[in-house]
Amino acid sequence: MTRLSSRLHGLDFQQAVVYFGFLAIFLFFAITLYDDGFLTQRNLTNIVLQTAPATIMAIGLVFALSAGEIDLSFGSIVAVSALSCAVALQSFPLPVGVLVGLGVGVAIGAFNGVLVAYLKLPSFLVTLATMGLFAGIARSMTNLRSIPVMNETFTGIFGSGKLFSVPSLVIWTVLGVAAGHLLYRHTRFGAHVLATGDNPRAAQVSGIKVPRVRLYVLMICGGCAGLAGLLYAGRLQAAKYTLGESDLMTVIAAVIVGGTALNGGKGSVIGALLGSLLMGMLNNGLILMNLKVSDQMIVRGLIILIAVAVSLRDSSR
Amino acid sequence: MSGAEVLALNNIHKAFGGVVAIQDFSLNLKAGEVVALVGDNGAGKSTLIKIISGVYSPTSGDIELDGEKAGFRDASAAREMGIEVVYQDLALADQQPVYMNMFLGRELTKGPLNLLDKKRMRRETQELVDELDVRIPSASSTISNLSGGQRQGVAIARATHWASKLVLLDEPTAALGVAETARVEALIEQLKAKDLAILIISHSLDQVFRLSDRICVLRRGEQIGVRETAKTDKNEIVSMITGVA
Numbered sequence: 001m002t003r004l005s006s007r008l009h010g011l012d013f014q015q016a017v018v019y020f021g022f023l024a025i026f027l028f029f030a031i032t033l034y035d036d037g038f039l040t041q042r043n044l045t046n047i048v049l050q051t052a053p054a055t056i057m058a059i060g061l062v063f064a065l066s067a068g069e070i071d072l073s074f075g076s077i078v079a080v081s082a083l084s085c086a087v088a089l090q091s092f093p094l095p096v097g098v099l100v101g102l103g104v105g106v107a108i109g110a111f112n113g114v115l116v117a118y119l120k121l122p123s124f125l126v127t128l129a130t131m132g133l134f135a136g137i138a139r140s141m142t143n144l145r146s147i148p149v150m151n152e153t154f155t156g157i158f159g160s161g162k163l164f165s166v167p168s169l170v171i172w173t174v175l176g177v178a179a180g181h182l183l184y185r186h187t188r189f190g191a192h193v194l195a196t197g198d199n200p201r202a203a204q205v206s207g208i209k210v211p212r213v214r215l216y217v218l219m220i221c222g223g224c225a226g227l228a229g230l231l232y233a234g235r236l237q238a239a240k241y242t243l244g245e246s247d248l249m250t251v252i253a254a255v256i257v258g259g260t261a262l263n264g265g266k267g268s269v270i271g272a273l274l275g276s277l278l279m280g281m282l283n284n285g286l287i288l289m290n291l292k293v294s295d296q297m298i299v300r301g302l303i304i305l306i307a308v309a310v311s312l313r314d315s316s317r
Numbered sequence: 318m319s320g321a322e323v324l325a326l327n328n329i330h331k332a333f334g335g336v337v338a339i340q341d342f343s344l345n346l347k348a349g350e351v352v353a354l355v356g357d358n359g360a361g362k363s364t365l366i367k368i369i370s371g372v373y374s375p376t377s378g379d380i381e382l383d384g385e386k387a388g389f390r391d392a393s394a395a396r397e398m399g400i401e402v403v404y405q406d407l408a409l410a411d412q413q414p415v416y417m418n419m420f421l422g423r424e425l426t427k428g429p430l431n432l433l434d435k436k437r438m439r440r441e442t443q444e445l446v447d448e449l450d451v452r453i454p455s456a457s458s459t460i461s462n463l464s465g466g467q468r469q470g471v472a473i474a475r476a477t478h479w480a481s482k483l484v485l486l487d488e489p490t491a492a493l494g495v496a497e498t499a500r501v502e503a504l505i506e507q508l509k510a511k512d513l514a515i516l517i518i519s520h521s522l523d524q525v526f527r528l529s530d531r532i533c534v535l536r537r538g539e540q541i542g543v544r545e546t547a548k549t550d551k552n553e554i555v556s557m558i559t560g561v562a
Binding site: 191 | 396402412431435
């Protein structure tokens with residue numbers, strides 16, 4: 001009884017918004033687009049498959065934002081990781097390709113992290129710079145060419161495959177969210193991330209190694225972007241410098257709508273999943289509505305604006 | 318009052334570059350004793366607290382804990398030795414629940430995966446706040462929903478929970494109202510009853526006379542003197558603080 005009431009008390013408005021928004025937009029599309037096949041199992045599965053890479057990126061970003069940092073470079077990391085993996089797969093077996101893809105992501109995250117944590121540069125500026133830097137590297141790596149991924153085991157595991165008739169991208173989403181949620185909510189590391197973002201001085205005097213936390217969250221961001229790169233490469237059976245390029249806005253919006261505070265100390269991995277699915281639903285519905293691309297962008301921008309305004313209302317003022 | 322000697326500061330000297338912050342400071346603290354550190358702004362009170370808690374190391378002089386020389390590398394080393402500080406600005410993480418603050422940096426875990434034992438942290442926090450009569454809605458309340466007095470209560474409860482020897486209080490009631498100040502003072506009395514040594518910085522002489530066993534006066538980094546509270550009065554302390562006889 002008291003447990004329940006304290007649970008309900010803890011479920012605050014900002015975190016509830018994503019659930020209501022999700023439901024509202026789902027119902028809206030379900031009704032208005034019923035004849036266009038929005039509710040078909042195939043379409044709904046498609047939404048989950050298409051959002052899988054964004055969801056994985058969003059999980060990483062929850063950690064960075066919760067620690068009071070931000071990563072703007074994850075889109076570029078996606079491209080560099082996917083390309084590195086695709087190139088490695090041309091001459092090496094699958095495990096090497098996977099390790100290269102993930103390793104490149106974690107390494108770039110560590111590069112960001114060292115600059116932020118130990119040289120004490122603001123993460124916004126560091127990752128703004130590395131976003132450009134690695135976007136350039138992604139372009140020059142293969143001279144703008146796209147690299148095909150022929151390894152069928154790879155495209156199965158990271159793309160079109162199924163396990164017990166569950167699509168692999170769904171499995172990656174579930175595994176990513178479960179692991180992220182566990183780390184975030186149920187480990188000392190997660191608690192230290194939240195404390196660091198909430199009050200770095202309090203964290204410091206409590207013996208938490210604040211710089212190390214900052215390094216790790218940016219490495220997690222890089223690693224998640226690396227995995228997202230593998231998922232793109234698997235699904236599209238090719239890697240290109242454009243992968244991840246357009247995800248920055250969507251992922252940040254998904255995470256904020258999902259109840260993660262921009263200035264740290266508060267967040268939710270489950271919320272980020274819902275936020276990401278919400279963004280995917282929006283894309284899907286707007287296409288089914290036969291809107292022009294320009295109109296889609298306008299409507300999407302407006303809806304994100306409303307969603308972010310509602311979920312951030314009252315948080316600091 | 319007759320407890321064992323917990324902390325001894327011998328001829329502590331601290332300079333920042335050429336600026337002398339503390340010169341030749343010596344003080345002993347016994348278990349179950351409250352010593353008040355008073356002095357004007359800039360007298361060196363907070364510097365002294367930071368030296369004892371391991372944030373600064375003294376330029377010369379030594380610190381003895383339980384009769385043994387203690388050289389703290391940093392604040393966590395001092396904490397491991399049983400010294401806790403309640404900071405002026407509280408050092409609480411506002412958006413986290415009370416129980417996570419109580420165990421900040423020292424979270425309890427269970428099982429092979431070392432997952433947080435939230436149940437146990439919540440229970441122990443509840444027991445502690447009940448024991449100390451810190452009136453908060455629950456151990457799961459978020460800090461930002463608490464009043465200033467409740468927050469200070471949480472900060473002091475945390476220090477009590479972890480301190481085995483010494484609690485340093487830096488202006489614990491500076492931001493509080495009358496009723497809340499009374500509650501925090503009652504808490505400090507409880508710490509004393511638990512046989513902890515307590516060093517408190519306060520600007521309120523009324524409070525100093527209510528709580529302390531001895532009063533130590535600092536003026537511009539210089540130790541002016543130590544008086545037994547029962548054998549002195551406000552006039553003497555004020556003139557020691559200001560240097561005006």
